[in-house]
Amino acid sequence: MIAKSILPLLGRSGIVFLAVLAAVGIGVPLLNLSTSTDSFLHVPDYAVTLGGKYLCYALLALSVDLVWGYCGILSLGHGAFFALGGYAIGMYMMRQIGARGVYGNANLPDFMVFLNWQVLPWYWHGFEYFAFALLMVVLVPGTLAFLFGWLAFRSRVTGVYLSIITQALTYALLLAFFRNDMGFGGNNGLTDFKDILGFSVQAASTRAVLFMLSALALGLCFVIARQIVNSKFGKIIIGIRDAESRVRFLGYRVEHYKLFIFVVSAIMAGVAGALYVPQVGIINPSEFAPSNSIEAVIWTAFGGRGTLWGAALGALVINAIKSYLTGALPNAWLFVLGALAIVVTIYMPKGLAGLFAGWPKVEAKIPAPQAQLDGAE
Amino acid sequence: MTTETLLYLEGISVSFDGFKALNNLSLAVGTHEMRAIIGPNGAGKTTMMDVITGKTKLDVGRVSFRNTELMGMDEVAIANLGIGRKFQKPTVFDSHSVWDNLELAMKANRSPFTSLSWKLSQEQQERIHKTLVRINLEPSAQKLAGALSHGQKQWLEIGMLLMQEPELLLVDEPVAGMTDAETEKTATLLRDIAKTSAVVVVEHDMDFIRALDVRVTVLHEGSVLAEGSLDSIQNDQRVIDVYLGR
Ligand SMILES: Nc1ncnc2c1ncn2[C@@H]1O[C@H](COP(=O)(O)OP(=O)(O)OP(=O)(O)O)[C@@H](O)[C@H]1O
Numbered sequence: 001m002i003a004k005s006i007l008p009l010l011g012r013s014g015i016v017f018l019a020v021l022a023a024v025g026i027g028v029p030l031l032n033l034s035t036s037t038d039s040f041l042h043v044p045d046y047a048v049t050l051g052g053k054y055l056c057y058a059l060l061a062l063s064v065d066l067v068w069g070y071c072g073i074l075s076l077g078h079g080a081f082f083a084l085g086g087y088a089i090g091m092y093m094m095r096q097i098g099a100r101g102v103y104g105n106a107n108l109p110d111f112m113v114f115l116n117w118q119v120l121p122w123y124w125h126g127f128e129y130f131a132f133a134l135l136m137v138v139l140v141p142g143t144l145a146f147l148f149g150w151l152a153f154r155s156r157v158t159g160v161y162l163s164i165i166t167q168a169l170t171y172a173l174l175l176a177f178f179r180n181d182m183g184f185g186g187n188n189g190l191t192d193f194k195d196i197l198g199f200s201v202q203a204a205s206t207r208a209v210l211f212m213l214s215a216l217a218l219g220l221c222f223v224i225a226r227q228i229v230n231s232k233f234g235k236i237i238i239g240i241r242d243a244e245s246r247v248r249f250l251g252y253r254v255e256h257y258k259l260f261i262f263v264v265s266a267i268m269a270g271v272a273g274a275l276y277v278p279q280v281g282i283i284n285p286s287e288f289a290p291s292n293s294i295e296a297v298i299w300t301a302f303g304g305r306g307t308l309w310g311a312a313l314g315a316l317v318i319n320a321i322k323s324y325l326t327g328a329l330p331n332a333w334l335f336v337l338g339a340l341a342i343v344v345t346i347y348m349p350k351g352l353a354g355l356f357a358g359w360p361k362v363e364a365k366i367p368a369p370q371a372q373l374d375g376a377e
Numbered sequence: 378m379t380t381e382t383l384l385y386l387e388g389i390s391v392s393f394d395g396f397k398a399l400n401n402l403s404l405a406v407g408t409h410e411m412r413a414i415i416g417p418n419g420a421g422k423t424t425m426m427d428v429i430t431g432k433t434k435l436d437v438g439r440v441s442f443r444n445t446e447l448m449g450m451d452e453v454a455i456a457n458l459g460i461g462r463k464f465q466k467p468t469v470f471d472s473h474s475v476w477d478n479l480e481l482a483m484k485a486n487r488s489p490f491t492s493l494s495w496k497l498s499q500e501q502q503e504r505i506h507k508t509l510v511r512i513n514l515e516p517s518a519q520k521l522a523g524a525l526s527h528g529q530k531q532w533l534e535i536g537m538l539l540m541q542e543p544e545l546l547l548v549d550e551p552v553a554g555m556t557d558a559e560t561e562k563t564a565t566l567l568r569d570i571a572k573t574s575a576v577v578v579v580e581h582d583m584d585f586i587r588a589l590d591v592r593v594t595v596l597h598e599g600s601v602l603a604e605g606s607l608d609s610i611q612n613d614q615r616v617i618d619v620y621l622g623r
């Protein structure tokens with residue numbers, strides 16, 4: 001029954017995407033943990049971490065696609081939500097260090113001892129609990145997106161102006177988090193993590209689980225996003241993207257629709273950031289850099305906006321190229337990224353997903369309502 | 378038939394950077410009345426619809442609908458009061474099917490949460506179906522709206538208005554880009570609609586106006602120049618001078 005109702009919802013491309021994701025999500029950790037290092041099937045530890053990072057980027061791209069590809073809101077500040085989710089989990093891991101820090105202070109993280117702080121700031125309280133940190137991963141990006149969106153959408157800020165203020169948002173956070181007296185580790189951010197829920201963050205097995213969780217989060221968010229965009233809600237936000245005033249004159253409160261999708265998307269970005277930080281082992285203000293948010297938009301455009309799985313694929317492919325090039329030709333990366341952005345804009349408006357357009361039209365239609373009608377008459 | 382006043386514009390003026398697009402315009406439309414509005418380009422016909430639907434704020438005057446003051450309401454509130462609008466440039470959702478366009482327009486709870494769990498009932502499907510037949514788009518139900526001809530898009534937009542079940546339809550240039558046969562069908566359709574709701578139609582096509590066979594208001598430079606039957610309008614020297622005679 002459930003399968004019957006969920007399969008048409010995902011479309012064939014969606015099912016393929018989920019199947020591949022499941023295979024990778026289970027296969028990579030298995031091949032990493034259960035094969036010996038000299039086996040040709042062995043996946044090395046560094047590859048697990050790298051892959052897990054890519055999966056988080058893929059989730060970030062998916063969240064960008066949800067607002068941009070479907071609702072036409074070009075957010076150039078989604079990196080902010082990603083970073084906030086990362087800081088929330090980073091704060092938890094800082095508290096887990098306890099007395100094992102350089103200064104051996106069980107109550108204060110090292111950077112606070114270094115700054116001669118005596119007591120833990122109030123906003124650090126609660127982060128010693130994992131569940132609280134998880135709640136913040138959702139609440140902080142969600143609340144910020146709600147406040148920001150409420151102001152922006154109610155005042156009908158759209159297009160380029162909206163993009164600019166999203167850039168301003170992430171830039172303002174970048175500057176704020178750089179300050180030592182903000183209490184988030186300033187320039188250095190949060191790092192030297194030891195463990196998460198009692199498991200060492202360095203251990204291969206922890207990395208494998210984080211990889212698996214990243215794949216799971218991407219898959220779940222994909223299904224949720226798919227559910228949203230296939231509903232009447234989804235058709236309305238596509239309407240907002242294509243003819244906003246038509247939607248308004250039909251009597252829909254456009255700002256409420258935008259706000260809802262913006263908040264959902266920000267939460268997904270926050271979850272991506274929260275999975276990212278334990279895998280890379282550090283979160284610092286550079287994650288708020290405006291260029292990060294712009295890169296996420298390029299991944300989405302490259303993969304094909306308005307397809308969800310395309311955006312995720314775009315993030316994976318571009319980051320794989322980036323990792324290769326930063327090793328092989330360190331100076332070339334930015335030029336390649338710029339060139340990719342231009343090529344996609346001009347020659348591949350539908351992105352990578354557009355290359356699969358030759359497939360039977362799976363996305364095109366949910367079962368024709370006509371059929372049901374005929375049956376009724 | 379037109380005993381009760383549904384829409385009432387009283388001395389409205391709107392200016393853009395000092396230019397008076399509407400100048401002390403007054404107009405009353407009765408319940409179940411169809412009214413044709415004609416006038417030269419730039420006369421203020423579209424601006425008048427913008428004011429009624431809350432898109433443009435007026436400088437002076439008042440607009441009331443069903444004895445409700447529309448001042449201070451936004452487009453959404455006014456649409457939900459029961460005023461539907463077809464734009465001069467046909468505006469439909471190109472990337473949705475014809476069926477979906479009608480479904481989105483259908484009168485229903487408009488909250489985002491309702492939309493997330495929305496399911497069409499049998500009765501609602503039949504209503505969409507009936508509208509499809511009415512606007513001659515039944516064979517194209519599953520086609521993307523973007524693939525329709527210009528005239529078909531006009532019909533689809535009228536169909537969307539019908540799904541909203543408004544008490545008043547504002548229809549801006551419905552037959553622009555239509556063949557003669559299509560124009561004739563549109564006139565029949567609008568006359569049919571006017572049996573159950575009030576309709577205000579703006580058009581330049583005089584044959585179409587004649588086919589509607591309703592009271593005509595001539596706008597010129599933002600105010601009413603003449604009003605009456607089409608015959609009396611066509612014999613009005615002032616109207617001939619500014620509009621018909623050109
Ligand atoms: N937003 C605006 N800003 C400035 N001027 C405007 C605006 N909207 C309309 N106008 C001007 O107001 C005048 C009336 O325009 P309107 O579109 O109402 O004319 P119309 O009667 O609908 O003409 P047409 O038959 O060409 O559609 C025109 O001179 C137009 O240029």
Ligand SMILES: [Mg+2]
Binds near residue numbers: 422423424465549
């Ligand atoms: Mg006009």
